[in-house]
Amino acid sequence: MARILCERPNTHLRLTHVLNRNVARKKVDWLSPSVKWTENIDDVLSSEADIVVEVIGGMQPTEDWIRRALTSGKSVVTANKQLIARCGPELIGLACQMKQQIQFGASVAGGVPVISGLQDGLAGDELYEIRGILNGTCNYILSQIEANGVPFATALREAQKLGFAEADPTEDIEGFDARAKLAILARVGLHCNVKASSIAARSIGPIDAVDFEYANQLGCTIRQISWAQLKTGSKTTPENTSEKTPKGEKLFAAVQPALVDLSSPLARVEGSQNLVMAAGTYGGETVFGGHGAGGNPTAVAVVSDILAIARSKRPGTNYSAPQGERTPTVSSDFVTKHYLRFLVKDRPGIIASLATILSECGINIDAVVQKPDCPKSHLPFLITLEECKASLVERALERISSLDFLVQPCLHLPIL
Amino acid sequence: MARILCERPNTHLRLTHVLNRNVARKKVDWLSPSVKWTENIDDVLSSEADIVVEVIGGMQPTEDWIRRALTSGKSVVTANKQLIARCGPELIGLACQMKQQIQFGASVAGGVPVISGLQDGLAGDELYEIRGILNGTCNYILSQIEANGVPFATALREAQKLGFAEADPTEDIEGFDARAKLAILARVGLHCNVKASSIAARSIGPIDAVDFEYANQLGCTIRQISWAQLKTGSKTTPENTSEKTPKGEKLFAAVQPALVDLSSPLARVEGSQNLVMAAGTYGGETVFGGHGAGGNPTAVAVVSDILAIARSKRPGTNYSAPQGERTPTVSSDFVTKHYLRFLVKDRPGIIASLATILSECGINIDAVVQKPDCPKSHLPFLITLEECKASLVERALERISSLDFLVQPCLHLPIL
Numbered sequence: 001m002a003r004i005l006c007e008r009p010n011t012h013l014r015l016t017h018v019l020n021r022n023v024a025r026k027k028v029d030w031l032s033p034s035v036k037w038t039e040n041i042d043d044v045l046s047s048e049a050d051i052v053v054e055v056i057g058g059m060q061p062t063e064d065w066i067r068r069a070l071t072s073g074k075s076v077v078t079a080n081k082q083l084i085a086r087c088g089p090e091l092i093g094l095a096c097q098m099k100q101q102i103q104f105g106a107s108v109a110g111g112v113p114v115i116s117g118l119q120d121g122l123a124g125d126e127l128y129e130i131r132g133i134l135n136g137t138c139n140y141i142l143s144q145i146e147a148n149g150v151p152f153a154t155a156l157r158e159a160q161k162l163g164f165a166e167a168d169p170t171e172d173i174e175g176f177d178a179r180a181k182l183a184i185l186a187r188v189g190l191h192c193n194v195k196a197s198s199i200a201a202r203s204i205g206p207i208d209a210v211d212f213e214y215a216n217q218l219g220c221t222i223r224q225i226s227w228a229q230l231k232t233g234s235k236t237t238p239e240n241t242s243e244k245t246p247k248g249e250k251l252f253a254a255v256q257p258a259l260v261d262l263s264s265p266l267a268r269v270e271g272s273q274n275l276v277m278a279a280g281t282y283g284g285e286t287v288f289g290g291h292g293a294g295g296n297p298t299a300v301a302v303v304s305d306i307l308a309i310a311r312s313k314r315p316g317t318n319y320s321a322p323q324g325e326r327t328p329t330v331s332s333d334f335v336t337k338h339y340l341r342f343l344v345k346d347r348p349g350i351i352a353s354l355a356t357i358l359s360e361c362g363i364n365i366d367a368v369v370q371k372p373d374c375p376k377s378h379l380p381f382l383i384t385l386e387e388c389k390a391s392l393v394e395r396a397l398e399r400i401s402s403l404d405f406l407v408q409p410c411l412h413l414p415i416l
Numbered sequence: 417m418a419r420i421l422c423e424r425p426n427t428h429l430r431l432t433h434v435l436n437r438n439v440a441r442k443k444v445d446w447l448s449p450s451v452k453w454t455e456n457i458d459d460v461l462s463s464e465a466d467i468v469v470e471v472i473g474g475m476q477p478t479e480d481w482i483r484r485a486l487t488s489g490k491s492v493v494t495a496n497k498q499l500i501a502r503c504g505p506e507l508i509g510l511a512c513q514m515k516q517q518i519q520f521g522a523s524v525a526g527g528v529p530v531i532s533g534l535q536d537g538l539a540g541d542e543l544y545e546i547r548g549i550l551n552g553t554c555n556y557i558l559s560q561i562e563a564n565g566v567p568f569a570t571a572l573r574e575a576q577k578l579g580f581a582e583a584d585p586t587e588d589i590e591g592f593d594a595r596a597k598l599a600i601l602a603r604v605g606l607h608c609n610v611k612a613s614s615i616a617a618r619s620i621g622p623i624d625a626v627d628f629e630y631a632n633q634l635g636c637t638i639r640q641i642s643w644a645q646l647k648t649g650s651k652t653t654p655e656n657t658s659e660k661t662p663k664g665e666k667l668f669a670a671v672q673p674a675l676v677d678l679s680s681p682l683a684r685v686e687g688s689q690n691l692v693m694a695a696g697t698y699g700g701e702t703v704f705g706g707h708g709a710g711g712n713p714t715a716v717a718v719v720s721d722i723l724a725i726a727r728s729k730r731p732g733t734n735y736s737a738p739q740g741e742r743t744p745t746v747s748s749d750f751v752t753k754h755y756l757r758f759l760v761k762d763r764p765g766i767i768a769s770l771a772t773i774l775s776e777c778g779i780n781i782d783a784v785v786q787k788p789d790c791p792k793s794h795l796p797f798l799i800t801l802e803e804c805k806a807s808l809v810e811r812a813l814e815r816i817s818s819l820d821f822l823v824q825p826c827l828h829l830p831i832l
Contacts, residue, residue: 004540089741105537111538111541111698111699113536113537113538113702116532116533116536117529117532117533117537117704120529120536120720121521121529121532121720122529122720123719123720124715124716124718124721124722125720126423126424131832187741190742191741191742192741192744193741193742194743194744199746199748200748207827208757210757210796211829213787214787214796214798215755217785217787218785218800218831220831222829225832227750229750249744249745250744250746250747251747252746252747252750254748256748256829256830257829258830258831259830261832265681265684265705268679268684280716282420282527282715282716283712283713283716283717284527284707284712285706286704286705286706287705287706288533288702288703290703291699296700297698297699299540300538300541301540303539304536304540305540325505326606326607326609326667327610328664328665328666329664329667330610330614330666330667331667331668332615332668332669332670332672333668334670339627339630341624341626341627369633371630371633382633384634411622411623411627413627413673413675415636415674416643416674416675416676416677
């Protein structure tokens with residue numbers, strides 16, 4: 001986070017303090033000498049800083065410190081999912097009371113801006129369902145069982161060796177980590193005040209390689225799914241009909257391994273990626289996906305929250321880019337691989353003529369492909385090119401366009 | 417939009433005027449009688465309304481009206497991509513000067529909150545690339561060519577018949593619609609002030625069924641891709657190396673048909689869905705997807721913008737849900753199909769005993785699957801169940817758990 005604040009030019013944010021244990025050992029040389037390093041929270045709380053960022057984790061002393069920060073007139077940015085899941089509403093209430101803000105975009109799905117997406121971007125909708133993959137460790141382990149046909153215990157051990165799972169993996173495997181995140185999303189997206197502990201969590205431990213074989217036969221795969229569905233008895237009730245909608249509002253919520261259709265975006269989430277699908281009465285289904293863990297993506301979420309607070313403290317600056325506006329030159333001359341599809345009247349020597357021109361233009365052919373059984377008078381065939389500028393290809397195609405065997409101009413597409 | 421404002425309870429927004437041609441013919445009976453219907457913009461501009469919503473489209477008279485609204489101290493929400501692509505910076509400047517806001521979330525990708533996602537959610541990152549599918553008409557036509565092997569002209573005619581393409585499809589087919597949107601995203605996400613007309617646009621017209629056959633052979637499909645990539649010569653430059661990075665900043669930008677890998681989220685966008693992938697120096701790749709067109713999704717974007725303005729005008733209310741907070745009862749008793757995987761010591765009558773218990777519990781079996789060549793002493797097999805409550809299945813499994821042929825407890829997963 002400090003690095004992003006340092007590296008991004010023209011930003012109107014200034015880092016004032018770093019609080020850590022063993023400051024002497026942890027101090028870095030690339031931060032401005034004006035930044036104060038301290039082991040004492042009072043140095044931070046008594047300073048003029050406007051915003052306190054908490055990335056310590058755990059319940060104590062963080063909760064106390066955050067309360068004191070808000071009470072002393074500072075806004076707070078936190079990445080602490082357990083704290084927000086447990087005391088979010090109270091802390092938000094305290095912030096409002098103090099005319100400050102508390103932002104927690106990094107507490108769910110790391111760099112994926114799903115909290116602001118649900119809270120602001122989809123504020124105009126009435127969301128009734130959230131489904132997501134919120135724990136990269138489980139996703140990694142399940143992918144490994146699927147890919148290598150290994151037992152759960154082997155996949156877990158492998159994940160621990162590679163640093164994808166912790167020595168004590170209980171929080172992840174049993175779904176406790178994900179249900180804290182789901183409780184936050186249910187609050188932000190479905191406006192449901194639920195305790196994480198009231199959400200059922202089931203372990204991925206019993207999943208075996210044979211389950212992926214069977215899931216595949218059903219056109220599915222298995223993922224740890226965090227799922228919350230609101231039933232209000234009004235029109236927002238989704239389509240399940242085998243049950244009478246109860247009076248009053250009911251939230252179905254669980255974190256559990258589940259079969260998901262291979263065509264669902266949930267089935268394609270890999271490694272530490274996170275994905276959240278939100279369904280709304282008016283806007284239908286919206287998907288947010290990206291890096292759910294890691295220092296840099298989490299830091300992006302923290303800095304985005306800082307910027308949101310800074311913007312709201314200085315109304316009228318809503319649109320000022322931190323870096324200032326660019327007015328670059330614009331070009332469509334991307335460097336990519338290329339797809340050239342010809343339609344020709346077949347005769348000997350066609351490939352030779354095309355290859356000669358391409359080579360004279362300094363372009364390397366990647367492959368030549370021709371599907372069987374095509375009419376000689378309208379023969380479609382394909383040349384793919386190694387990475388080069390589009391303009392280079394266009395120049396070659398200008399020379400090629402005069403060749404007499406072409407039935408129509410060559411179709412030229414980039415390969416992304 | 418009016419319907420959302422009516423139907424959502426407890427909202428602090430009040431609809432004051434509806435401006436339209438032929439008000440007498442268009443007036444509806446479900447809006448409050450306090451709403452004034454008018455054909456005269458001056459009625460709106462001279463009113464006490466805080467926010468003017470423009471969903472007329474086109475350049476005139478909309479530009480004049482928006483300028484007058486801002487000048488008379490009202491904020492503006494617009495869905496007008498052409499206007500924002502052409503005059504966005506000026507209108508934003510005017511809004512800042514008047515201490516008002518102009519929001520345009522609905523101008524790109526309908527209900528997908530990509531503008532707020534890039535502008536706020538990823539504000540902490542340094543984005544260098546945006547790739548997206550921003551035009552549902554092109555996506556529909558290309559999918560039809562792919563699925564049915566029909567020529568472009570046939571697919572276009574079919575799309576026109578079904579209302580997915582307009583009588584004059586030029587704006588969509590030639591990429592003009594998408595490049596206006598790309599210009600807006602480049603400004604919001606890459607902080608590049610570019611004219612839409614400076615972005616190259618290539619038609620999807622030359623794409624033929626044979627191109628999908630060849631693309632498939634390469635592990636790809638073909639989509640209309642809106643692509644903008646910023647090269648700054650600094651560390652934010654992505655990995656293309658075959659070109660020397662020019663001095664100064666350069667934006668590569670184009671809207672064109674392109675081959676995309678079948679594993680890319682871009683390859684799986686269907687019908688009128690839109691998808692945007694943003695790549696950042698710190699956070700990596702983030703994906704936003706959902707309904708890119710249609711009245712309801714667009715209305716969600718407009719109402720979200722209205723709420724954002726309302727929030728910023730009343731600081732301290734950032735977190736108040738429009739509907740108020742819910743405290744529902746929480747249950748994990750979802751209604752779904754179910755997956756039951758057994759591990760048994762094989763003997764005659766196993767299926768019969770299981771089927772009897774399930775049927776006595778009122779549960780319908782969907783399928784019984786057994787993979788071949790398994791050891792009789794550790795035989796895994798699968799029963800899937802039709803939709804029912806999870807609790808019903810758990811009750812049946814309690815009875816089943818006492819059966820003596822089970823080698824381990826049955827694994828029970830929901831099928832989403």
